[in-house]
Amino acid sequence: MTALPAQGIAPLQRIQRLNVAGAILSILTVVAAVIWAFPIYWAVVTSLKPENETVRAAVELWPETLTFEHYRFALFETQIGNWYLNSLGTAFGTMILTVSSSLLCGYAISQLRFPLRQPLWWLILASFMVPTQTLIINHFELVANLGLLNTWAGIILPQLIHPVVIIVYKQFFDGVPKEFREAAVMDNASEWRILTRVYIPMNWGVTTALCIVTFIWSWNAFLWPFLAVTRTEEMTITVGITQVNDAFGVYYARQLSAAVLAGLPVALAYLIFQRRVTQAITLSAGIKG
Amino acid sequence: MLRNAKKEALIALVLVAPFAAIYGLAFIYPTIQMFLLSFTDAPLIGQGDYVGVENYARLPGDRRFQTALWNTGYFVVLSVIPGTFVALAIALAVDRLKGRFQSLVLALFFLPYILPVSVVYLIWDWTLNFQFGIAMHLFDLLGIQRVPIFKSTAWFMPAVALVTVWWTCGFSILLFLAGLRAIPAEIYEAAALDNAGRWTTFRRVTWPLIWPVTALVLTIQLILQLKIFDQVYLFSTGGRPNDNLVLVYYIFQRAFQSDQGGRAAAIAVVLFVMVVIVSVFNFQLVRMSRGRAQ
Numbered sequence: 001m002t003a004l005p006a007q008g009i010a011p012l013q014r015i016q017r018l019n020v021a022g023a024i025l026s027i028l029t030v031v032a033a034v035i036w037a038f039p040i041y042w043a044v045v046t047s048l049k050p051e052n053e054t055v056r057a058a059v060e061l062w063p064e065t066l067t068f069e070h071y072r073f074a075l076f077e078t079q080i081g082n083w084y085l086n087s088l089g090t091a092f093g094t095m096i097l098t099v100s101s102s103l104l105c106g107y108a109i110s111q112l113r114f115p116l117r118q119p120l121w122w123l124i125l126a127s128f129m130v131p132t133q134t135l136i137i138n139h140f141e142l143v144a145n146l147g148l149l150n151t152w153a154g155i156i157l158p159q160l161i162h163p164v165v166i167i168v169y170k171q172f173f174d175g176v177p178k179e180f181r182e183a184a185v186m187d188n189a190s191e192w193r194i195l196t197r198v199y200i201p202m203n204w205g206v207t208t209a210l211c212i213v214t215f216i217w218s219w220n221a222f223l224w225p226f227l228a229v230t231r232t233e234e235m236t237i238t239v240g241i242t243q244v245n246d247a248f249g250v251y252y253a254r255q256l257s258a259a260v261l262a263g264l265p266v267a268l269a270y271l272i273f274q275r276r277v278t279q280a281i282t283l284s285a286g287i288k289g
Numbered sequence: 290m291l292r293n294a295k296k297e298a299l300i301a302l303v304l305v306a307p308f309a310a311i312y313g314l315a316f317i318y319p320t321i322q323m324f325l326l327s328f329t330d331a332p333l334i335g336q337g338d339y340v341g342v343e344n345y346a347r348l349p350g351d352r353r354f355q356t357a358l359w360n361t362g363y364f365v366v367l368s369v370i371p372g373t374f375v376a377l378a379i380a381l382a383v384d385r386l387k388g389r390f391q392s393l394v395l396a397l398f399f400l401p402y403i404l405p406v407s408v409v410y411l412i413w414d415w416t417l418n419f420q421f422g423i424a425m426h427l428f429d430l431l432g433i434q435r436v437p438i439f440k441s442t443a444w445f446m447p448a449v450a451l452v453t454v455w456w457t458c459g460f461s462i463l464l465f466l467a468g469l470r471a472i473p474a475e476i477y478e479a480a481a482l483d484n485a486g487r488w489t490t491f492r493r494v495t496w497p498l499i500w501p502v503t504a505l506v507l508t509i510q511l512i513l514q515l516k517i518f519d520q521v522y523l524f525s526t527g528g529r530p531n532d533n534l535v536l537v538y539y540i541f542q543r544a545f546q547s548d549q550g551g552r553a554a555a556i557a558v559v560l561f562v563m564v565v566i567v568s569v570f571n572f573q574l575v576r577m578s579r580g581r582a583q
Contacts, residue, residue, distance in 0.1 A: 021487070022385070029382040033397035036455070040400060042423055043412040055421050097311070105308035113294065114301035120309075127316060129568030133516045133537045134557040137326065137333065137544045138319035144334055158319075160311045191300045220405040222519045223537075227545065238405040242523055252415055259411040263404045270403040274392065277403070281460060282467045285509060 047071070047257040054252050070257035080258060082233050083240040087219055087262075090155045090236060094218035098162050099211050106169025107195055111181070121170075128163045133223060140227055150234045155225050159218055164284045165210050172203050209280035212273050216266050237262045323561070327554035333544050337551050344555035353531065354556065357539040360446060364517055364535060367450035369510040376458050377503065380465030381495070395462070402459030410523040413452045414439070439524045442532045449520050456520075457513065461506045468502030469495070501577055508571035515564055536560045 046054050047070055049063040074080050108114065109121055132139075139158040148154030176199060184194045200207070225236045232244050241258045270277050327344055331337025348354045383395050401409065417424050419437040428435050438444045472495065480490045518537035525533045534542070536556060544553035 025382065026386060029386065029394060032379070032382070033394045037397040037400055039412050039416045039455075040404075043415060046415065059423060059426060101307040101311055104304040108301040108304040112297050112301040112304070114298040114305075117301070120305065123312075125572075127312070129565050129572065130316075130320065131512075131516050131561060131564040133518060134540065134561045134564075135316075135319045135323060136537075136540065137550055137553050137557060138322040139315070140544070141322070141334055141550070142314070142319055157311075157315050161316050166308070191297075216403060222406045227541075238407045242407040242410060242526075252418070252421065255411055256415060259408045263408040266403050266405065267400065270400070271396070274396065278399075278463055282463055285460075285464055285505070 043256045044260055047253050047260050049253055051251055051253050070251075070254045071261070073254060074258045074261060078258070079233055079235075079240065079244070080237065080261060083235050083237040084261075086152065086155075086234060087236040087238070088265075089152050090159075090225070091215050091218040093152060093156045094159045095211055095215045097156065098160050098165055098214050099207065101160070102162070102165035102210075103169055103200070103207070106166045107173055107199060109166070110170045110173035111199075112191075124163045124166050127161070128167065132158065132161055136223065136227060139224065143228055148228075150229055150231050154228045155236065156218075158224050158228075159221060162214060162217070165214065168206060168210060168283050169203075172206050173199055176202055205276070205279075206283075208273070209276040209283070212269055212276055213280040213284065216269060216277070219266050323554050323557055326550055327558045329551045331550045332548045333550045333553075335550075340551070344552050345559075347552070348555065348559065353534055353539060353542075356532070357534040357536050357556075360533060361515060361517070361535045364446055364450055364453075364521075365511060365514045367447055368453045368514050369507060371450075372454040372458060372510055373461060373503065373506050375454060376461030376506065377465050377499070379458065380462045380469060381491075383462070384466060384469045395466075398462055399459035401456050404456070406456070406519040407523065409452065409456045410520065413455075414524070417448065440528045442529060445524070445528070445533050449524055452524075453514070453517070453520055457510070461510065464502060464506050464509075465499065468499050472498050501574065505571070505574045508567060508574055512564055512567050512571060515560065515567065 045061065045063060048066055048068070049060075050065055050067050050069070053060065053064055109117060109124075135158070143149055143154040143157060146154070146157075148157065180198050180202075181194060184198055189197070219236075220238060221236070222238050226239045226243070229235050229239060232240065235243065241255070241262050326337075328339055328341060329337035330340045330343075379398055383391060383398065386394055404412075416422050417438050419425070419435060425435050436444055438448045476494055476498075477490065480494050485493065516537055517535050518541065521533055521535050521538055522530075522541070530538070530542075537560065540553045540556045540560070543549045543556060
C-alpha cells in the first residue's frame with residue numbers, strides 16, 4: 001500500500017492469485033474424489049484377478065492376469081441368477097405398486113374435494129416420520145399369517161410404505177395451472193381423462209424420477225428381505241451375497257465379483273439417469289428441486 | 290363452475306382406495322399391533338398374556354438395552370456430525386466446478402450412496418481386511434499396529450461410522466448443493482465488489498444462508514442413524530454382536546433370536562418415540578428452510 005500505481009494493478013494481481021488458488025482447490029477436489037471412489041475401483045479390480053493375485057503383499061492397481069472366471073462362477077455355479085430374478089421382480093413390483101397407488105392418491109388429495117381429505121393428508125405427513133424398522137416384528141407376524149414368507153409378495157408388502165412419493169405428487173399436481181383443468185372440464189372430459197391426458201403427461205419427469213428411486217430403494221433394501229426370506233433360492237441379491245457363505249467361501253475375488261454384479265444395476269441406473277436420480281433424492285428430503 | 294360433490298367424492302374414494310388398503314394393512318395395523326404387543330409376553334408369532342408395563346420396566350436394568358442405547362448414541366455422534374461437515378466441505382468444493390467436469394466429480398462422490406449396503410459391506414470388508422486389505426498398507430505406513438478392525442470392540446463403531454459416512458455422504462452433498470445453488474449470484478457479486486476474500490465470503494454470506502440446510506441435513510442424518518442396523522449386523526458377523534448392539538439390532542435379537550415378541554416390541558416403541566420426536570423437529574426445519582427459499 002505505498003504508491004498510487006500499485007492500486008491500479010492490484011485487482012489484476014488479485015485475479016491471478018485467486019486463479020492459482022482456485023486451480024489448486026480444483027485439483028485437490030479431483031484428487032479427493034478419486035480417493036473417495038477408490039474402494040469401489042479396488043473391489044472391481046480385485047474381482048478381475050485370479051485368487052492368488054488378490055493375496056499378494058504388493059499393491060497392484062491392475063491385474064497381472066485379467067480373468068472373468070469369478071463372474072462365470074458367480075453367474076453359473078451359484079444361485080445368483082435366482083437372486084437377480086427375485087431382486088428384479090420385487091423391485092419392479094414395489095416400484096409399480098408404490099408409484100401407481102401414490103399417483104392416484106396424490107391426485108385425489110390435490111385435485112378433488114372429498115370427506116376426510118384433510119385427515120388423510122395429515123396421516124400421510126405423519127407417517128413420513130415413522131421408522132418402519134420398528135415395525136419388523138409386526139410385519140413379520142402379518143406376512144407370516146398371510147402365508148407370504150419366502151414369496152415376492154411378502155418381500156414387497158412392507159416396502160410399499162413410501163409416503164414421500166404421495167407428498168411429491170401432491171406438490172407437483174398442485175403446481176399444474178388451474179386453467180388446464182377448467183378447459184378440460186368445459187370439454188366434458190371425465191376425471192380419468194383429465195388425469196391421464198393432462199396431469200400425468202405434464203409430470204412425466206417426476207414420475208420417471210420417482211420410479212427410478214423407488215426401484216433403487218427396493219433393490220437396495222436389506223433388513224426386511226433378510227427377515228422375510230429363509231430359503232436361499234427365494235433370497236434377493238443383497239441378502240444372498242452376504243448370507244450364503246458356502247456359495248463363495250473365503251475366495252475374496254469371487255465374493256467381490258458377486259458384489260459387483262449386485263451393485264451394477266443400480267450404479268448403471270444412476271449413471272444413465274443421473275439428473276433424475278438427483279432430482280428425486282432432493283425431492284424426497286423435502287427440498288423442491 | 291358446477292361441481293357434483295357426491296360424484297367427486299365417489300371418484301376420490303376409488304382413487305384413494307388402493308393406497309388406503311396398502312396403508313391400512315402394512316402400516317396402520319402393524320403400528321397399532323406393535324403398541325399392543327409391547328404390553329404382552331407374546332412370542333414372535335402367537336398370543337401372549339397381558340403383563341402391563343413389565344416389558345418397559347425391565348428396560349432400565351437391562352444390560353443389553355443399555356449397551357444398545359449407548360452404542361446407538363455413540364454411533365450417532367461418530368457419524369452424524371462428521372458426516373454432515375464432510376458433506377458440506379465436498380459440496381462447497383464441487384459447487385465451484387463447472388459443467389461436465391462438475392457432474393463427473395460429483396458422480397465419484399455420489400456413487401457409494403447408490404450401492405446396496407451388502408455391496409458396501411463387501412467392499413470395505415475387503416479394503417480393511419486384516420491380512421490382505423489395502424488400507425492396512427496405510428496402517429503400516431503410519432506405524433500403527435494392524436488390527437482386525439471389525440473384531441475389536443474399540444475399533445468397531447468408529448470403523449462402521451467411517452464406512453457409513455462414506456456410504457451416505459452423497460445424499461447430504463446433494464442437499465447442500467441444492468442449498469448452495471439457491472443462493473442468489475448477486476449476493477456473491479456484491480461481496481466481490483466489497484473485495485471480500487474467500488473466507489470472509491464464506492463466513493458472512495454462504496454460512497448464514499446455508500445454515501438452515503445444515504440443520505436439515507443434521508436432523509435427517511440423525512433420524513437415519515438412530516435406525517441403523519444393516520451395517521452393524523453385517524460387520525459383526527463372526528465378531529462380537531453383543532458388544533456392538535444397537536437398538537434395531539436388539540429388537541431383532543429379542544424378536545427373532547430369543548422369540549420374545551413382547552419384549553422386542555417394547556424396545557421398538559422406545560425407538561419409535563425417539564424417532565418421532567426428532568422427526569417433528571425435522572419437519573419444523575423443512576418448513577423453515579422453505580420459508581427462507583421463497
